[in-house]
Amino acid sequence: MDIYSNIRTSVAENKRLLAVLIDPDKMELDNVEAIVAKINESKATHIFVGGSEVDEGITETLVKAIKLYTKLPVVLFPGDVTQITNEADGILFLSLISGRNPDYLISKHIEAISKLTKTQLEILPTGYLLIENGKQTAVERVSNTKPLVRSNIQQIVDTAKAGELLGMKLIYLEAGSGATHPIESEIISAVKEELNIPLIVGGGIRTKTQLDAAYNAGADLVVIGSAFEKNLYFFEQLKL
Numbered sequence: 422m423d424i425y426s427n428i429r430t431s432v433a434e435n436k437r438l439l440a441v442l443i444d445p446d447k448m449e450l451d452n453v454e455a456i457v458a459k460i461n462e463s464k465a466t467h468i469f470v471g472g473s474e475v476d477e478g479i480t481e482t483l484v485k486a487i488k489l490y491t492k493l494p495v496v497l498f499p500g501d502v503t504q505i506t507n508e509a510d511g512i513l514f515l516s517l518i519s520g521r522n523p524d525y526l527i528s529k530h531i532e533a534i535s536k537l538t539k540t541q542l543e544i545l546p547t548g549y550l551l552i553e554n555g556k557q558t559a560v561e562r563v564s565n566t567k568p569l570v571r572s573n574i575q576q577i578v579d580t581a582k583a584g585e586l587l588g589m590k591l592i593y594l595e596a597g598s599g600a601t602h603p604i605e606s607e608i609i610s611a612v613k614e615e616l617n618i619p620l621i622v623g624g625g626i627r628t629k630t631q632l633d634a635a636y637n638a639g640a641d642l643v644v645i646g647s648a649f650e651k652n653l654y655f656f657e658q659l660k661l
């Protein structure tokens with residue numbers, strides 16, 4: 422089954438999906454086998470690969486290495502066109518709909534087409550919403566956009582719903598890597614209530630309480646990067 426059908430089936434069955442995010446910039450190739458072994462032992466259902474600023478070429482090498490050691494779907498979560506590689510299974514084709522920078526709303530996508538059409542990647546059109554979290558994150562800096570204000574829940578809900586009605590297949594609520602505050606439950610549940618497509622939540626999730634809170638509020642797929650990067654025993658300690 423393809424990645425999206427799998428996600429939809431899991432959501433229909435109330436399964437909790439978990440993606441481990443690997444940033445190619447922070448990963449030594451020598452460590453890939455051991456790290457992927459840890460991911461395989463955990464409850465992770467997906468591996469996301471990407472970062473806001475990644476040197477050209479290293480994403481492909483990393484994805485190739487990851488694929489040697491896992492059967493989990495490897496999905497690109499690219500910060501830029503240069504991170505596209507046919508070695509992965511799919512790609513979040515992200516439109517930063519919280520922002521007003523045309524580069525990240527449509528221009529980068531046009532730039533990506535000549536590469537994407539030469540790949541077999543499953544393309545997952547994703548409405549990407551950056552939400553204010555207490556400090557400036559790499560996404561905000563690199564995309565030169567303002568995050569949505571946390572307290573304006575209606576604006577966040579309307580933005581997510583607009584993404585769905587534009588035909589996007591996933592909505593991703595992003596607090597930013599290493600965020601001070603993960604996305605609040607009130608925001609997740611308000612967005613979930615209005616959406617008919619799967620909801621991804623990530624950024625700043627460091628504890629089991631925060632992870633459970635995201636799922637309980639309605640996240641279908643949670644993304645964890647930094648906490649696992651800092652401590653490879655993170656999922657074992659969470660008893661996941």
Ligand code: 1GP
Nearest residue numbers: 598599623624625646647
């Ligand atoms: C960032 O949502 C992801 O794009 C994951 O964030 O690194 O804080 O887990 P963390």
